[in-house]
Structures are given as C-alpha cells and as structure tokens.
Amino acid sequence: MNERIADSHRVFDRVSQEYDAARPHYPEALYVALESLSGVRLAGATVIDVGAGTGISARGLLDRGARVVAVDRGEGMLARLRARTPCPALLADGNDLPFRTGAADLVTYAQSWHWLDPVRSVAEAVRVTGDGGAVAGWWNSVDPGKADWLAANQVRLAESCPGYIGPVLPGWSMPPIAAAMSDAGLVVAKTWIEWTRSVRLEDFLTDLRSHSYMARMEGDVVAELLARERAELGRVFPDGRVTVPMRVYLAVGRRD
Ligand SMILES: C[S@@+](CC[C@H](N)C(=O)[O-])C[C@H]1O[C@@H](n2cnc3c(N)ncnc32)[C@H](O)[C@@H]1O
Numbered sequence: 001m002n003e004r005i006a007d008s009h010r011v012f013d014r015v016s017q018e019y020d021a022a023r024p025h026y027p028e029a030l031y032v033a034l035e036s037l038s039g040v041r042l043a044g045a046t047v048i049d050v051g052a053g054t055g056i057s058a059r060g061l062l063d064r065g066a067r068v069v070a071v072d073r074g075e076g077m078l079a080r081l082r083a084r085t086p087c088p089a090l091l092a093d094g095n096d097l098p099f100r101t102g103a104a105d106l107v108t109y110a111q112s113w114h115w116l117d118p119v120r121s122v123a124e125a126v127r128v129t130g131d132g133g134a135v136a137g138w139w140n141s142v143d144p145g146k147a148d149w150l151a152a153n154q155v156r157l158a159e160s161c162p163g164y165i166g167p168v169l170p171g172w173s174m175p176p177i178a179a180a181m182s183d184a185g186l187v188v189a190k191t192w193i194e195w196t197r198s199v200r201l202e203d204f205l206t207d208l209r210s211h212s213y214m215a216r217m218e219g220d221v222v223a224e225l226l227a228r229e230r231a232e233l234g235r236v237f238p239d240g241r242v243t244v245p246m247r248v249y250l251a252v253g254r255r256d
Helices: 008-014 016-022 028-038 056-063 075-084 118-128 148-160 177-183 201-209 219-236
Strands: 046-050 067-072 089-091 104-110 129-142 187-200 241-254
Touching: 008 016, 008 075, 016 075, 016 201, 028 056, 028 129, 028 187, 028 241, 046 056, 046 118, 056 067, 056 104, 067 075, 075 089, 104 118, 118 129, 118 177, 148 219, 177 187, 177 241, 187 201, 201 219, 201 241
Parallel strands: 046 067, 046 104, 067 089, 104 129
Antiparallel strands: 129 241, 187 241
8 A cells, every 4th residue: 555545544634624614515416326326225224434534424324314333544534523423433444344244234435445455445345244235435526627717726736736636637537446346246336426516715725725635735835825726716706606516426336
C-alpha cells in the first residue's frame, strides 16, 4: 500500500470540520439504485459503512431505516460522526473488519474504497456479508463536462494542487471497485446518477478545502487558492449561490 493511501485517515482528520460542514449529501436516487442493484431493502438491513467519515453516508442509510455500524480509521472524522449520527461507530481498519462472518446484509464504501487495500478490503466485505448480502461502493463527483465555469475551476485546481485527483485529469476514471469485486467472485452491476447541487459559494469553497489534495498543502497556499476561487466564482455567481452539476457512480457486487 503506498504512503498516500496508508496515511489518508490522518489527512482527513486535519479537515474533518470542513468535511462535516460542506461536503455534499447523496441524492435520493442513489439509495433507490442501491436497493435495486443490491436486492437488499435498506429498512431493517444491517449495514457496515466502511470509511464512514463524518457520517454523510451513514445518516443517509439510517434515514432509510438501515441498522448502520460505522467504521473508520480517523479519530477526528469519527468524532464528528458521533456528534450527530445515532449509530455505533468503531475505530477500525476496513481492511480487517472486526465482525463475524455473515454479520451484515450490506457493506458500503461511500467515497472511501479508493483509500483501502483493493484486494483485502473486498475480501473482508465478502466475508462479513451473508449469502444474500452485497457490497457497494459509490462516489459523488462534480461534472465539469456540464458547465464551463466548473471545468475552468477544476483545471485551475489541477494546475495548482500537486495531489489533485479529479475529472479533468487525462485518463481519470472512477476507482476500479467493479473489477475488484469481480475478481473476488461477485456479479457486478453499475450505474451513474446525475443530480444538481445548489450551495452557497462559501460552502463550495469549504468543500474544496476538505479534499485530500488541499488537506496536504500548506495553509497559506490553500488560503491564496481559495481567495482566487472566491474571486473567479464570485464573477460567475454574483448572488453567492452556486449551481453545481454532479454525478454519482455506484457499483454493487452480489453473489451469483
Ligand atoms: C472521503 S471520506 C468518506 C466519508 C463518508 N463515507 C462520506 O460519504 O462522506 C474517506 C474516509 O475513509 C477513511 N479511511 C481511510 N482508510 C481507511 C481504512 N483503512 N479503514 C477505514 N476507514 C478508512 C478516512 O479516514 C475517511 O474518513
């Protein structure tokens, strides 16, 4: 496992406040597709949410009636989750889950699987889900193909942030969880869900601040970058409210 992945929980802990304050939720259609592709009805299901972070995905699952256990390696992220998410929360490694075989109906990785070991994580998820169980990974992303201002914003970030990961990088694609699940013997289904986020400009900037590529940068450099984006985006959205084209990629693996 490379160093960038091994210390990711510490990196997110640095920006847990910004993450909690400004990262987007997932649209209703994501949870509908999750139920349909997994064959697991969320109401009453036991779900282990791995890389639960500040609880965005865990709360989405709880709101739909799931019994959620949140797992994360970051103490700071979990502290935010515990403050407003009514579910058990374990400080544990998603590559080595502290659950018995068959303990869950569903293991979820929302915006998190790419920070885990691609083989060990899925093997663990397959072990802890029972026969009718499923494994699901999903990612929210901005969709720069839909708006010139967003494409320009992402290009500026790609040029200024050494660790930038995102849709304007040549050859960029969503993390290969579908291949990993397939290699683990699961039958995989995938879908994309488009949605629109309406957000205050200041919250959009806070969201940018919470990305790992910014969390790894010096504070004064980040402040300059955000001031530049505030000025650029303020010209496009003078009323201070930003309309962001988004899309979610969802991949679900089930036993045959
Ligand atoms: C981008 S956040 C996703 C949070 C949340 N699921 C959401 O939907 O916003 C990724 C999380 O994965 C956690 N993480 C990284 N490596 C992990 C590991 N090996 N086991 C468990 N969690 C891990 C990080 O601490 C971080 O909180």
